Amino acid sequence: MKRSHTPSWLALSAVLLTISNPLLAQATKLTLSHNAEAGTPRAVAALKFAELAGAKSGGRLAIDVNPGGKVGENLEMLTSLRAGKLDMSINFHGTLATVVPEVAAFSLPYAFSSPKKVWEILDGPVGQDLAEKVENQGLVVLSWMDGGSYHISNSKRPITKPEDLRGLRIRTTADKAMMDSMSAWGALPTPVSFNDLYDAVKGGFVDGQENSLVNFQQKKLHEVQKYLALTYHSYGLAPFLMSKTTWNKLSSDDRKAIKEAAEEASVLQRKLSTEVEEKILNDYKKAGTLQITTPNPAPFKAATQKVWDSWELKGFGAFVKKLRAASN
Numbered sequence: 001m002k003r004s005h006t007p008s009w010l011a012l013s014a015v016l017l018t019i020s021n022p023l024l025a026q027a028t029k030l031t032l033s034h035n036a037e038a039g040t041p042r043a044v045a046a047l048k049f050a051e052l053a054g055a056k057s058g059g060r061l062a063i064d065v066n067p068g069g070k071v072g073e074n075l076e077m078l079t080s081l082r083a084g085k086l087d088m089s090i091n092f093h094g095t096l097a098t099v100v101p102e103v104a105a106f107s108l109p110y111a112f113s114s115p116k117k118v119w120e121i122l123d124g125p126v127g128q129d130l131a132e133k134v135e136n137q138g139l140v141v142l143s144w145m146d147g148g149s150y151h152i153s154n155s156k157r158p159i160t161k162p163e164d165l166r167g168l169r170i171r172t173t174a175d176k177a178m179m180d181s182m183s184a185w186g187a188l189p190t191p192v193s194f195n196d197l198y199d200a201v202k203g204g205f206v207d208g209q210e211n212s213l214v215n216f217q218q219k220k221l222h223e224v225q226k227y228l229a230l231t232y233h234s235y236g237l238a239p240f241l242m243s244k245t246t247w248n249k250l251s252s253d254d255r256k257a258i259k260e261a262a263e264e265a266s267v268l269q270r271k272l273s274t275e276v277e278e279k280i281l282n283d284y285k286k287a288g289t290l291q292i293t294t295p296n297p298a299p300f301k302a303a304t305q306k307v308w309d310s311w312e313l314k315g316f317g318a319f320v321k322k323l324r325a326a327s328n
Helices: 008-020 041-056 074-082 101-107 115-122 125-135 176-184 197-202 213-218 244-249 252-287 297-303 305-311 317-327
Strands: 028-034 061-066 088-090 139-154 169-172 188-191 208-211 227-243 291-293
Touching: 028 041, 041 061, 041 088, 041 139, 041 252, 061 252, 074 088, 074 139, 074 227, 101 125, 101 176, 101 227, 101 317, 115 125, 115 139, 115 227, 115 252, 115 317, 125 139, 125 317, 139 213, 139 244, 139 252, 169 176, 169 197, 176 188, 176 227, 176 305, 197 208, 208 213, 208 227, 213 252, 227 244, 227 252, 227 297, 297 305, 305 317
Parallel strands: 028 061, 028 088, 169 188, 169 208, 227 291
Antiparallel strands: 088 227, 139 208, 139 227
16 A cells, blocks of 8 residues: 655745744734723723734734733732733733832822823833833833823812812822822822722722722712812823743744834823823713812922922932932
């Protein structure tokens, strides 16, 4: 019985074709997780990143996007990144601060005079210095996304000056800078996870909270809060992070594709975030269901100068001073 043999040159050419054509080779699958809801700027940007990474790598990279906190809260995602169990996450700067203390300084009150100033600082020398510190903790900063301007809402009374916050239990994250600011204004900072925020406000565990307008709307807090003060006291930042374990496995070409895709997706996200915040605010004003105030920031800034001073005495005080100088 005759056996049919594939000519060796034909087998070899098939192998070479697969190697030379990335579309025929098996794509490297990477997972990206975040806790934003579908349709929000971060969620849209995550999908755009996946599309760009695939295109820029010539099909070598396939990104699986898990939205809405499907793999856990930000801290769980950060822990998985450092352990090499998760490839990428669009996270929160307050969470990143748990392993890189310097990052917490970005939550200091009125650290940025405008969104433009935020990106000027993060895309410049201060951001580069920080990226190196982050890498020492097993993480790679691919880019920074916008978490929005932070404002304060509550169910008790209008806020027009720091004294109006006195005695109010205001939800914050576990971010120490945010908590110090609230304390300086006389509020009682109360850490609550993002997933538990609505129930905490509705159930009266807290009187109010601080957040971006996107998060405020996403959590439907307008249903359980009556007063919204446009304080612009802080900017939420969403670091786009990759596990260093994953980064080290990638070729230089794939690293380049990932970095470029992340930066382009972040530009889109920042633009969308600004547009969405403007629309949300206009919609709330038209609806008239919230009593909206725009407090003079001067007394709020004055009350928190002592917070800045105390942070300059911390072990990473040099970084705080550098940020303070760059912010002015």
